[in-house]
Amino acid sequence: METKLLTQHYDKPEYQSLKGYQKLGGYEALKKAFSMKPQDIITEVKNAGLRGRGGAGFSTGMKWSFLPNNNEPRYLLCNADEGEPGTFKDRVMMERAPHQLIEGMIISAFAINSKKSYIYIRGEYMAPIKIVEKAIREVYDAGLLGKNILGSGFDHDMDVYRGAGAYIVGEETGLISSLEGKKGQPKLKPPFPAVQGYLKKPTIVNNVETLATVPWIITNGASEYKKYGTEKSPGTKLFSVSGNINKPGVYEVPLGIPFKDFLQNECGGMKPGYELKALIPGGSSCPVLTRDEALKSTMDYECMSQLGSMLGSGGVIIIDDKQCMVDLLNILMNFYHHESCGQCTPCREGTGWMNKITTSLLTKNGKLEDISLLHKIASHMLGTTICALSDAAAMPVMSFVTKFRDEFEYYAKEKRSKVKGDVHYAQAHH
């Protein structure tokens, strides 16, 4: 039971162009928004209970209300970096419906009275960048951007900024540093971006999906939106599902849907001969769930955090029984070791250390006490750094090591994988 609020017309190719989008009801929400006062838009979004779709799940309305009411220029940034392994929903949205995002951004910018906004797209996404740039030019030509949009006296400019291929700029302040032309390193946070962000001015950073939902809320109203999803996490969410299932892809489902049904209906169940062993619910930085935890879980923020994991950016990775967990953890650790920006010591050295330990396990010279050492390192990387990359590296390690300790001990003792048997790794993904 896929409920398509945003992705209703994704299958129609003309939805990508401005005229096709307008024909299917596009930019009506913009006219309606201009008729409302900015403050009402913010309260409407707050009542709708829209939560950030990028990963933290922080209430968007609340985030917008942190802006200080001085007349400093404000910036609206769209975080389209999507560096989280296992997540590819933003790409689909930008390719199929760029105008949905642009309309959402103009409405949000009007709500927070921002004159300038950027769409920070990941450097590797060449196709979406071209499509969004073409869409923006169309909107400018149609007079929906630039000076005095639709005669409302509100003028707004929008640009696309290409990322340079670092996972760290997915983090709010990392993105701001990169946008300012500096090295993509997160900034210290007592001055939060809402107070002092891009060029030291108040800045709001939102995910693509969050901004794309705003037009739907404005047209249909907050109460309509709350009908979908659960009481605490309303509305629908796009999930990008990958793994050995019959139909991997991007599906929009209301929040709170039980994972078992989602796996059976939308994803077409496991491929024949594969059994579900574990689930990474929201992208690689979320703790892993075992088979029975996954089957009893529902896809929303509250239930996932009860089970000790996170909904995150909705990158569902299905792990089947043919996968060796030690090998998986090594791949993740190599990713985080390569992507750590190196500013804070615990994350810079810790990711490298954990990567080398998992590598030594795979290359047959691991020791039994390495496993508890892994856990100790990860537990001391949690919450001790400027940004959450250190926690993103630590959480998979702690969950893998506690929930699948037998595979790690088997590897340490027998020097080969419990699942895949004797596999030779030269340097193990180094």
Place this chain on the structure above:
Amino acid sequence: MSVVKRPSPKAKWYIPGILTGLKITIKHMLFNLASRKDMITVQYPEEKFQYSDRFKGNHILTVKKDGSLRCTACMLCATHCPAECISITAAEHDDPEVEKYPISYEIDILRCVFCGYCEEACPVDAIRMGPEHQTAAPAGDNFIYDITKLAYRAENKGGVLSKVDDQERHKRGL
């Protein structure tokens, strides 16, 4: 309580006393002449007393495989020496792998009390207390032993190899 026997009357006549004394010394002399090898006297210049490995004799500066000094001039021995008789001047080595090495390493033997603290303090086994015992020298002689005397003197036969090899430590990634 030991009971001292009163000397027998015969001893008073002195002659038997002298004769027994002579008998003993001649016995020893003949015995020594007969078996020279288990005589306890060590004929010093020709024979040398065999010391244990732990004997703290003259210092030796060990060398690496390529013959250069193993010492990195870290001054730990000079710090620990109670007699403060070691003075080192360090210099920059042109090979970036070997950063620091001693240009001059002098031990003032007159001040040295041969306690072995320098041997214990050295992290890379660069200085050892060798097996040769100290030898005397006339007053005018040079008692400040420098690198050539400490590392490359004849007895060291081209330098004693240090147990701590730096190449092997680099390989282990230290």
Place this chain on the structure above:
Amino acid sequence: MSFLASRLETLVFNIEKTLHVPLVLSEGCCTVEIENTSLASYDWGRLGVSEVEELPQEANLLIVAGWVNKKRSEEIKEYYEQMRKPTQVIAVGSCALSCSPYKLGAGSEMIKVNDLINVDIFVPGCPPRPEAILSAIIELQKKLSPGPSAQEVLHAALK
């Protein structure tokens, strides 16, 4: 006659020169080493050193060892003046040579033997092994009569 007398005199002098009559002024641990040199296993008698003498007038070899403070230095000087000329002096051990073991003490004004009287042979060590003291005596003889010593001539001939 005077020719004979002078020849006799040089003969006596040469004999006398090879005979070392030691006077040992030693304090502390070097005393044990010097005694050990005079005993059986390291017998310095082999090298021409006679029994240790008590009277300075008899001795012509002064062996000084151990710490030398102000009080003891006067004593050493006295002995040194009364000894038979030509007196040779051997300083044994770090205390006598450089008083390094006592360098730290507050007010421990130790005196180096070399500053007190001119010393012929230094024997470093703390305490030096008996062989070191034996080597000192060999050095002394080398100093007194340079050139190959009797043993070396004998060994060279035997070879």
Place this chain on the structure above:
Amino acid sequence: MPKLTINGQSIEVPQGTTVIQAAKELNIPIAHYCYHEGLSIAGACRMCLVEVEKNPKLQIACNLPVTDGMVVYTDNPRVKDAVKWSLDFHLINHPLDCPICDQAGECKLQDYYMDYGLYTPEMDQRKVKKNKAVSLGDRVVLDQERCILCSRCVRFTKEVSKTHELGIFNRGDRSIIATFEDRPLNNNYSVNTVDICPVGALTSKDFRFKQRVWFLKDFDTICNGCSTGCNVKVSYNANGVFRVRPKVNKEVNGHWMCDFGRDIYKHTNKEYRLEAVVEKREDLSGATVKGKPVALALQEIGKNLKQAKNIALVLTAQYTVEEYEAFLNFFVGKLKVSSIYYWKNNETSFDSFDGLLIRGDKNPNTQGLLKAAQKHNVKLLPVTEFDKSASSFDFCILAAPENQAVYPDITEKCQMFKKSNEVVCITSCYNDSYNGFKWQIPAKSFVEKDGTFVNFKGVAQKIKAGVKIIPTSVSLEEVVYGLTESMGVSI
């Protein structure tokens, strides 16, 4: 004025101070690498983690503004464990260089390991290898493996010297501190980066391998390189002075010091110094006699001075206020000397200022000299006028400059002084151009005498004798005392 309590001790601090500054006032030790009072906050080393009540996560103290009623703990087990692990993370890729590292003995990694570490290391993987002994410029050498990437030096070149030479290149644990090829680290304050580097990554080429730190003792004095009067610490031991480092003084020089000041210790060491009196005999041989005791020399000079009618005095601004006082009292007060010349070294760049610490006036006590002259209402004639009446003087007392590097015109001026009949040159360093003078008296260098220097702003700062390098050297007061003795003139 928010009030906070740290480990039970409470303190009131002005608005906007951070917890680490409040802890410093309560002198509660908080470990820190990247925090430095003179620089911006980086918050990268994560050593200053503290626990704040009602806050689940540990906060970094260097960036945490004090709010009223805040309760902070720095020594409960949770914080101790966190700091221990932060230190461990610093040490896992740190090379085992302590024997050959100059910083050993004053390295913060060693200090904090003793305070917060004392654990058995568990890291047995291979360490990250980077380049050793990279020369960053004329004065600084970098070892990229020892660097803990606290970015203090990068922030220094960005905020203080504003020359932007250093930067952190690459990413993650492959990051290195480096300069661009065409921009070596050669600004005038480059060696400050060596002082603020908490580990042995940056070492100064001048002090490299000269002496182990625990053989050196420090004493505080004022740099005599120029008229800013920076407070400095001089490191010395039995065989001389080895280096000069800045000391914090908010009003005068902050935390910093210029690179030229780093070389001032050189002219106090034995090899540059005049060790004994040098007298050029007037008799037949005209030979120079060395080694006469200073008191005897002064007596002879005193006798000749008595009959001298016309005496000239040449002063440089390198001496202390007390010395000028004694000199002027004696020569002007007693001997009524009128022609007093002031040898100003660099006329052209005298008033230049580079915006931070380096001033054109290269003498530490110009203001002191001018004030003393006013007090004795003496008119200081420029030294160029000495030439006109040079031959008329039968005595010329020259207080030669101590820091000859800033007096390029020495040889030319000495030719001029030689024109007068007899020259008494009081100098701490020898110079070939002094050889023609009748008398050369060894003077004390600024590290060997007590006194006061008055910097350009008029701030009088005390210097004290910290080390005795040339026992026979004398200060100007002792010269005056020696002269009065022999001339029977009471002060």
